[in-house]
Amino acid sequence: MNDNNSIGLAKPKLVKIDKKLNLESGKILDNYQLKYETYGVLNANKSNAILICHALSGNQHAAGFYENEEKPGWWDNMIGPNKPIDTNKVFVVSLNNIGGCHGSTGPTSINPKNNKIYGSDFPLVTVSDWVNTQKELMDYLNIPYWQFVVGGSLGGMQSFQWALQYPSLIRNSIIIAGALKLTAQNIAFNEVARQAIMKDPNWHDGNYIEKGVAPKQGLALARMLGHITYLSDTSMKEKFGRDLKKSKLNFNFDVEFEIESYLRHQGEKFVAGFDANTYLLMTKSLDYYDPVKNLDYKIDENLKKTKSKFLVISFTSDWRFPPKRSKEIVKLLLNSERDVSYCEIDADGGHDAFLMVNKDYFDVMKNFINQVCDGI
Amino acid sequence: MAFRKDLLLISSWIESNTKVLDLGCGNGELLKILKKNQNVRGYGIDNDIKNIKDSLKKDVNVLQIDLDNGLSEFETNSFDYVVLAQSLQVVKRPKELIDEMLRIGKEIIVSFPNMGHWSSRVQLLTKGMMPITKNLPYTWDKTPNIHLCTIKDFLTFCEKNKYRILEESITNKKQKSNFLIRMLPNLFGEIATFRIK
Numbered sequence: 001m002n003d004n005n006s007i008g009l010a011k012p013k014l015v016k017i018d019k020k021l022n023l024e025s026g027k028i029l030d031n032y033q034l035k036y037e038t039y040g041v042l043n044a045n046k047s048n049a050i051l052i053c054h055a056l057s058g059n060q061h062a063a064g065f066y067e068n069e070e071k072p073g074w075w076d077n078m079i080g081p082n083k084p085i086d087t088n089k090v091f092v093v094s095l096n097n098i099g100g101c102h103g104s105t106g107p108t109s110i111n112p113k114n115n116k117i118y119g120s121d122f123p124l125v126t127v128s129d130w131v132n133t134q135k136e137l138m139d140y141l142n143i144p145y146w147q148f149v150v151g152g153s154l155g156g157m158q159s160f161q162w163a164l165q166y167p168s169l170i171r172n173s174i175i176i177a178g179a180l181k182l183t184a185q186n187i188a189f190n191e192v193a194r195q196a197i198m199k200d201p202n203w204h205d206g207n208y209i210e211k212g213v214a215p216k217q218g219l220a221l222a223r224m225l226g227h228i229t230y231l232s233d234t235s236m237k238e239k240f241g242r243d244l245k246k247s248k249l250n251f252n253f254d255v256e257f258e259i260e261s262y263l264r265h266q267g268e269k270f271v272a273g274f275d276a277n278t279y280l281l282m283t284k285s286l287d288y289y290d291p292v293k294n295l296d297y298k299i300d301e302n303l304k305k306t307k308s309k310f311l312v313i314s315f316t317s318d319w320r321f322p323p324k325r326s327k328e329i330v331k332l333l334l335n336s337e338r339d340v341s342y343c344e345i346d347a348d349g350g351h352d353a354f355l356m357v358n359k360d361y362f363d364v365m366k367n368f369i370n371q372v373c374d375g376i
Numbered sequence: 377m378a379f380r381k382d383l384l385l386i387s388s389w390i391e392s393n394t395k396v397l398d399l400g401c402g403n404g405e406l407l408k409i410l411k412k413n414q415n416v417r418g419y420g421i422d423n424d425i426k427n428i429k430d431s432l433k434k435d436v437n438v439l440q441i442d443l444d445n446g447l448s449e450f451e452t453n454s455f456d457y458v459v460l461a462q463s464l465q466v467v468k469r470p471k472e473l474i475d476e477m478l479r480i481g482k483e484i485i486v487s488f489p490n491m492g493h494w495s496s497r498v499q500l501l502t503k504g505m506m507p508i509t510k511n512l513p514y515t516w517d518k519t520p521n522i523h524l525c526t527i528k529d530f531l532t533f534c535e536k537n538k539y540r541i542l543e544e545s546i547t548n549k550k551q552k553s554n555f556l557i558r559m560l561p562n563l564f565g566e567i568a569t570f571r572i573k
Contacts, residue, residue, distance in 0.1 A: 311432075330439065331449045337395070337417065343428045343440040360425045367432040375435075 005080045007039045007087055010064030010073060012103060017136045021098075024296075027123040030112065034137055035060045035103030036095035039079060040087035042143065047376045049143040050085060051134060052094040053151030053158035056226070056282045057274060059102035062094040063087075077357050084365035089373045090148070093141065098133050099125045099281045107277030108209065120206025124281055127157045127289045128297070131165045134158070138169070145169040147372065152176040152354035153321065154282065157289050160329065164297045167306030172372055174365070176313045177354040179325035180332065181290040186320065189229055190283040193222035197276045206277055219276045220267030227266050232317035232350035292332070303336040310340040311368050313354075313361065320351035341368070380405060381551035382567050386461060386485055389543065389571055390414065394456035397421065397480060399443055399473075400463030404431030411436065421447075444468045447476045455481045462567075464488045465521040471537060478572070483542065487569035490546075492526030492562040511549060511566055527562040534572065543571040 014035050021029040037060045042049060052062050052075065063079035065072050079085040079092055096104040099122065107122040138146065149170050151159040156178025162170045182190075197203065200218030208214050240259040255261045291297045310333050314326035323344045333340040345361045347353040353361070383406045390396060392414040398407050401420025404427075410416035420431055420438040431438035441449065444467060458481030460473070465488055467473050477484040489511040496507035506516040514521065525533070527546060534541055546565035547553050556564040 327449060334419070334449060334454075335451060339437050340419075341428075341432060341438050343425065343438075346425070360429075363429050364425075364432060367429050371433055371435050 005082050006072065006076065007064040007080050010037050010039070010061060010066060012037050012060055012066075014103065015137065015140050017133070017140070019136065021129070021132065023123055023129050024126040025124055029098070029105065029123070032098050032105035032133065033103075033109075034095050034098070034105075034133060036093060036137060037061060037064075037073075038094075038141075039063055039092040040090055042091040042141075043376075045376075046142070046144050047147055048090045048373065049138075049141075049146055050090045050092050050148040050150060051138070051146045051162075052079070052085075052092060053130075053134070053149065053155035054094070054097065055151070055153040055155045056279075056286070057223075057270070058155070059100060060094050060096040060104075061102070063092070075355065077355075078362070078365070084362045084369060085150070086366075086369070086373075090369070091143075093137065093143070095134065095137055097125075097130045099278060099285070101275035101278040106275070107206075107281065108275050117207075117209045118277075119209060120277060122277060122281070124284050124288075126285055127154075127161045128165060130158055130285075131161045134162075135166060135169070145171065147376065148172045148174060148369065150174040150176070151178075153178065153351065154286055157286075161289075161291065161297075163306045163308045163310070164291060164299055164302045167302050167308070170306065170308045172309050172311070172368075174311045174313070174368070175326070175329060177315055177318055177321050177326075177351055178312070178329060179321040180292060180328050182287055183325075187287050189225060190287055193225050193283060194280050196221035196225070197280060200276075203276075206280075208276070214271070215276045216271045219274065219279060220264075220271050222276075222279060223270040223274075224263045224267045227263060229320045230350055230352040232319065232348055234317060234348045235350055238348065299332075300336065303333070303338060306338070308338070309372075310338060311364075312340060312342045313345060313364060314343075315345050315347045315349065315351070315353040315361075317348050318351045318353060381549075382487055382547075382569065383409070383461060385545055385547075385551055385569055386459060386487065387414065389485060390416065390457055392416070395454075397450065397455045397458045399458065399460045399477070400466070401431060401436070401438060402427050404434040404436035404438060406459065406461065407431070407436040408434045443473060446472075447480060450480045452479050453482065457481050457483050457485060459485045461485070461487050462489060465524045467523065470523050471533075474537075474539065474572075478539070482573075484572050485569065486572060487567060488525065488530065490527050490562065490565050490568050491524040492528060493566055494563050497563075527565060527568045530568065530570070534570075540573045541570055542573055545569045 016033045018031045061073040062075045063073040081088050096102040098104050099106045101108050107118045111118045149159040149162045156175035159173045159175050163173050197215050197218035200215030202213040203215045243258040312326050314323035330342045347358050349356045396416050396418040398420045401422050407418035407420050421441045423442045428440050458477040495509050499507035546561040546568050549566045
């Protein structure tokens, strides 16, 4: 915690939204709670609020430290005093989306209708549903509009969706390592991940918590598979190469290569803090998102309505959501004559590059954000 | 760096309240003036991350795209003007790019340094080496300029490809003309700018 550019101690807060939420699926949540954190100060004219949208495995803890924990929030390199998302200038709001497993209502919460853990009874939620809950949080915090909505990957979809759903309540949408929709290949990876979870002997149709177990093997496998797609061939080669744990081959199926050990470790680490139903739900939400095809979103009409500017950022080595996916977003925005900037950051980190320090990436974020902040 | 005078000429050719695509936009200078003074909706294209960063600082829309990979992102006739200021010489396929510009824009504006200027001719003639001038400061092995041309070359090129020249301006690099430039543009002109349809 010696980092001068850290926001320091982070304190999660909880808000109970006592309002019915009509989900895109047709189901209804009578009420729900949202876990969130804020950093920085909302200025007098309330024009400096920035919403952080998390990706598949993220949560509200984006920056700073929890008491007695050494690891900072998941985007601590980006958010803090004098960092690209500069908490001296902006008021940051970061939440755990519903369906998550870090304090907001989700599959591990109690279903008020029967006082049992939701488990697989928790309804599938979509990007659009999340945006609606984020709007409730905005109202609760007395924020009139978001100066910025920022997100990477699945978070980028939420940032884009804000412009469609509440075109007048967003001024700048930053979409990082994003995509308009998943490809067949993306969905295929998600399906293998889901099958791994649902084929685990401890799955119990999703109601494993009641039985006091968890589909740990399946979830770990899902994470390992996912993790491979978040890295690039180059970054794996650089980090692990063909390095062996021991000096020689053993001619068995124990962990021999460093990469095997790393993946297993990632899987095990992930399982300790994540819920399998949430994982399934997040992947489904990704699969379903298709704002061009979903006529309810009225994409042309709403994009013409929004005054939001857009910044789209991709990474050269990202093969999960490669630059051409980002360019599809750009093309759509150009056709609607929206203000849009786009850059393709030279980075080896693959899809996960959006979470890593990179001078060009950070300069781009900083210049864009500062230029807006100078004018408010 | 002081403001590039050649961009003032280009901005004077662009009508207010129009839509402009600036290829090789550099630090976004042209778009910044157009936006501020002429209410132009503009987009810049550049492939140098430094220029992207500088343009973002100026609150200018900028897209990182390699011009050599084409401009398929842009719809036919979607811009009033497509500008290529002093970057014609760096692209791999000038004709293809100009065709793309004409597809996207109702009019295009192209400017380039004149390789036929007397200083280049004298250097080649006396030293027998590739000319190095203020406008073209690179040695032959380090230059990004792979398609340099003279004004005469460009006129022939336009004629051959049936590009219609609407307006032209041949000046020195201070954007001034004089008697010699008017008499012998290909010998005394340093910067040539054309408005083409």
